[in-house]
Amino acid sequence: MESFGVPWPPLNEGILYRDDLPATFPTSSLLDFYCTKYKHSAPREGWQQRILNGQIMVDGEVVEKLDRYVRAGNQLTYHRLPWTEPPAPWMLEILYEDDHLLAVNKPSGFQVLPGGLYQQRTVLTQLMWRYTSAADTQTQMQTRSCVPSPVHRLGRGTSGVLLCAKTKVVKSKLSVELAKGASLQVSNQFDICSVAEKHIVKIYRALVVGIIDIDETFIEEPIGMISYPGVLKGLYAATPEGKPSRSKVVVLQRDLKNNCTLVQVEIFSGRPHQIRIHLAFLGYPLKGDPLYISGGKPDTSHMALLEDFQQGIINQDDGGYLKPINPVPGECGYHLHAHKLMFIHPITEKPLQIVARCPSTLCMPGEECN
Structure with a gap:
């Protein structure tokens, strides 16, 4: 029988996580938002590092300042960096x-x-x-x-x-x-x-x-x-x-x-x-x-x-x-x-x-x- 598959590249492309802030969202600092909603992902220092790395965008623009505030209607995007995934078959x-x-x-x-x-x-x-x-x-x-x-x-x-x-x-x-x-x-x-x-x-x-x-x-x-x-x-x-x-x-x-x-x-x-x-x-x-x-x-x-x-x-x-x-x-x-x-x-x-x-x-x- 026919088989197909392509070998995996060394690194994946990372992941984009998007959040659309609702109309009822109270104004908050970007750092506080991620530290609160995704506290299981990283500590406060980790989210600071991600912002300074340019891994977060607000309405399509990269934000690298820790004092940035976000409000209702903003679209936030966090880019998780590429990594090498564990071995897996591909055929x-x-x-x-x-x-x-x-x-x-x-x-x-x-x-x-x-x-x-x-x-x-x-x-x-x-x-x-x-x-x-x-x-x-x-x-x-x-x-x-x-x-x-x-x-x-x-x-x-x-x-x-x-x-x-x-x-x-x-x-x-x-x-x-x-x-x-x-x-x-x-x-x-x-x-x-x-x-x-x-x-x-x-x-x-x-x-x-x-x-x-x-x-x-x-x-x-x-x-x-x-x-x-x-x-x-x-x-x-x-x-x-x-x-x-x-x-x-x-x-x-x-x-x-x-x-x-x-x-x-x-x-x-x-x-x-x-x-x-x-x-x-x-x-x-x-x-x-x-x-x-x-x-x-x-x-x-x-x-x-x-x-x-x-x-x-x-x-x-x-x-x-x-x-x-x-x-x-x-x-x-x-x-x-x-x-x-x-x-x-x-x-x-x-x-x-x-x-x-x-x-x-x-x-x-x-x-x-x-």
């Missing part, structure tokens, strides 16, 4: 493509959308480069809406089928179908919907620690955010206060010698880290998962490593607080693969099945592996 294998859809095989370690330290080294960037590289600047602006856009996410450490829409209409239709699963209500009825009924069926392969005795089981533990030191918004975990979630787990192979079980997982909702959390909740965390442990909660044994970063260590180049590369125990290393995606084509209305061959660690005997 994507095309599994399916037509005028409306693109499905790629995402490698483990490849982030889908910008976030955290990964602002350029993402699947979205490679899609933009591929589908605009042959056009001039004006044409790029006209065709940017045609750049395939991911309609769902896979965790950075998860490999496999990633479906993208080439038009807004297709993305809207697929988003509606995905939302049906996200809004499911917990019930005691475990009827398996057909593709025609559910429209989107997602099948995963996973390798877990321990031997699962039962051949088939369902997990309906709610998933929601819980507080976690070092992570401002917290982390997703199994919690009674979370949103309804449902997974079906089928045992494919038991490895008594290595104390692990190969399973197939079908998810009926799309909560973040759902499979990792649900299998850990069941008492069988993914093999190699450094974050989620039995019970479906994140590991807290490394907390001491984060305390230093909460004491205000400053990045001298940028003026901001130094952040750990991995604020949580890890986003990769676990064995999880999006194996199959089955759905009704939103335009042709014909059933489609897209398959990404499994890594060797997740293959059954006789299967063709990646």
Whole structure:
């Protein structure tokens, strides 16, 4: 199958953060504004450094004076300086493509959308480069809406089928179908919907620690955010206060010698880290998962490593607080693969099945592996 990708440059382009001050905004110094709104980004001395560096603009003009005041109606722009992002894959294998859809095989370690330290080294960037590289600047602006856009996410450490829409209409239709699963209500009825009924069926392969005795089981533990030191918004975990979630787990192979079980997982909702959390909740965390442990909660044994970063260590180049590369125990290393995606084509209305061959660690005997 065809693959595409461009090697990453040493530095990204940095990030622009914009703030439009509302009509009710009281007059304030530029420094006070950033120190108040973005206090978790840098200390006062750091924001002073950024202003003096010329990294902040007011209404399109660079400001390098600490005594500048801003008021309602001003547009502020802060330019975060370019940096070298952590290593990431850059090649994507095309599994399916037509005028409306693109499905790629995402490698483990490849982030889908910008976030955290990964602002350029993402699947979205490679899609933009591929589908605009042959056009001039004006044409790029006209065709940017045609750049395939991911309609769902896979965790950075998860490999496999990633479906993208080439038009807004297709993305809207697929988003509606995905939302049906996200809004499911917990019930005691475990009827398996057909593709025609559910429209989107997602099948995963996973390798877990321990031997699962039962051949088939369902997990309906709610998933929601819980507080976690070092992570401002917290982390997703199994919690009674979370949103309804449902997974079906089928045992494919038991490895008594290595104390692990190969399973197939079908998810009926799309909560973040759902499979990792649900299998850990069941008492069988993914093999190699450094974050989620039995019970479906994140590991807290490394907390001491984060305390230093909460004491205000400053990045001298940028003026901001130094952040750990991995604020949580890890986003990769676990064995999880999006194996199959089955759905009704939103335009042709014909059933489609897209398959990404499994890594060797997740293959059954006789299967063709990646």
